[in-house]
Structures are given as C-alpha cells and as structure tokens.
Amino acid sequence: MIKKASTMFTRAILTIYFNKLFNQSKRKTMKNSIFVFATIGIMAGTLLTGCEKTSEQKVEATKENVGAAKQELKDAKADYVAEWQKFKTESEEQIKANEKRIDAFKEKMEKAGPKVKAKYRKEVAELEQKNRDLKKKLEDYKDEGQSKWEEFKTNFNHDMDDIGKTMKDLFKDND
Numbered sequence: 001m002i003k004k005a006s007t008m009f010t011r012a013i014l015t016i017y018f019n020k021l022f023n024q025s026k027r028k029t030m031k032n033s034i035f036v037f038a039t040i041g042i043m044a045g046t047l048l049t050g051c052e053k054t055s056e057q058k059v060e061a062t063k064e065n066v067g068a069a070k071q072e073l074k075d076a077k078a079d080y081v082a083e084w085q086k087f088k089t090e091s092e093e094q095i096k097a098n099e100k101r102i103d104a105f106k107e108k109m110e111k112a113g114p115k116v117k118a119k120y121r122k123e124v125a126e127l128e129q130k131n132r133d134l135k136k137k138l139e140d141y142k143d144e145g146q147s148k149w150e151e152f153k154t155n156f157n158h159d160m161d162d163i164g165k166t167m168k169d170l171f172k173d174n175d
Contacts, residue, residue, distance in 0.1 A: 080149070087153060091138050094160060098131045098167065105171055123170055130163050 102124060109117050109124070134156070141152055 095135050101167055102127055134159055
C-alpha cells in the first residue's frame, strides 16, 4: 500500500511539473506559430498577386491558341482533300485498268469459240457489274467526316482487291 501511495505521489508531482513546463512552452509555441503563419500568409499573398497574369495577357494567350487551332484545322482539311484526290485518281486508274483487262479477255473469248464463251460469259458480266458499281460508289462518295472516310476507303480497297483477285483467278484459268 505504501508503494502505491508513493507512486501516486510521484505521478502527481510529475504531472504538476510537466503541466507547468508544458503550459509555458505552449504559450511560446503559440506565439511562434502565430508569427510563422502570419509570415507565410503575407509571403503567399505577395507571390500570388505578383505572379498572376493580367486578363489582357490571358485574352492574348487564348487568341493565340485559337489561331493555332484554326491553322491546324486548315492544314488537316488540306491534307484530307489531297489524300482524297490521290485516292480518287488512283482508284479511277485501277477501274480503267480493270475495264481494259476485261475487254482484252472478251476479245480472247470471241476468238476461242462458243464453249469458252458460254463458260466465262456470266463471270465476265459479274466482273463488269462489280467494276461499274465501284466506279459509281467512287463518284457518289460525299464527305461525312474522318471516321466515315476511313470506313469508305477500307471497304472500297477491299472490294477493289476482291475484283483484282477474281480477275486474276479467272484470267489465269483461260491463259
């Protein structure tokens, strides 16, 4: 029991001593904290007001950004038009080449005889129709945006390759 009392007494003395010490250092810490926060606040306010762009500078920067975006749009449109013209020219040339190959094959069929004519007439007519359809598809294309253009180009090239392969297989059999 004496041991408990002495421990309690020691705790009470230490608590009182630390409270006095803590309260004094707490006051000093509070004064220092207030001074530090006030100094930081003044410095931050000075920096923020001094570094901020004026509204005129913001407007000028925005105008420059808009001008650059318009120029990029014009460049992209010019690139698209050039790509379309190149694609159209190449496709028209390929269609004309297909027509010439079909005509040459027809001439060979005429010289070969009635059995060959009967065998290849339907297939040649289908090739001619597919070639005409591609020509019409190319003429009827209208600009509907980049994604539609990519889809059209992919499908058109697929159809063109399909005709080329069919002609190659058909004409190879006859040669």
